[in-house]
Amino acid sequence: SPFLANAYYAYNLGIMAKVAEVLGKTADATTYRGQYERRKAHFNATFVNADRKTLATGTGGFGGPRRPAGTAPEFRLADTQTSYAVGLGMGLFNEDLVPQMVTNLADAVTRENKD
Numbered sequence: 043s044p045f046l047a048n049a050y051y052a053y054n055l056g057i058m059a060k061v062a063e064v065l066g067k068t069a070d071a072t073t074y075r076g077q078y079e080r081r082k083a084h085f086n087a088t089f090v091n092a093d094r095k096t097l098a099t100g101t102g103g104f105g106g107p108r109r110p111a112g113t114a115p116e117f118r119l120a121d122t123q124t125s126y127a128v129g130l131g132m133g134l135f136n137e138d139l140v141p142q143m144v145t146n147l148a149d150a151v152t153r154e155n156k157d
Contacts (some may be wrong), residue, residue, distance in 0.1 A: 045089055045098050045125060052081035053132040070077035086136050089125075089143065094142040123150045 059074035088098050098120035126147035129135045135143045 043098060043119065045096075046128065048081070048085050049132055049134055052078060052085050052134055056083055056133070078090050082134055082136075085129075085134050086139065089120075089129075090135070090139060091119070094139060095146065096120040096122070096143075098122075098125065098130065121146065121150065123147065126150060143155065 055074055055078035059071050059078055062068075062071035062074055091097055096119075097117045099115035099117055126143050130140070130143055130147065
């Protein structure tokens with residue numbers, strides 16, 4: 043899914059920045075840190091709505107219907123355990139969003155879910 047692909051991409055950039063720092067590659071660390079910050083901002087702008095809920099594209103699962111080539115993805119409310127746990131576990135939500143995302147995760151865990 044685009045949500046998970048973007049999450050892992052940002053997370054991996056963060057790891058690369060840390061590794062470069064440990065290896066003393068200051069210029070590389072700076073480059074990776076900048077890429078990480080831009081991807082994290084993109085993640086929040088793309089996958090969090092104004093109501094501080096997570097968004098996703100598609101219908102979920104494998105083998106589902108695909109959108110025609112060249113068309114923009116349709117975003118829908120995700121509001122799932124996975125979407126909150128991934129963002130929180132990977133440290134991708136903006137600091138000001140973290141308390142609400144923790145609450146959203148707790149709410150998702152206590153209700154009946156289909157994810």
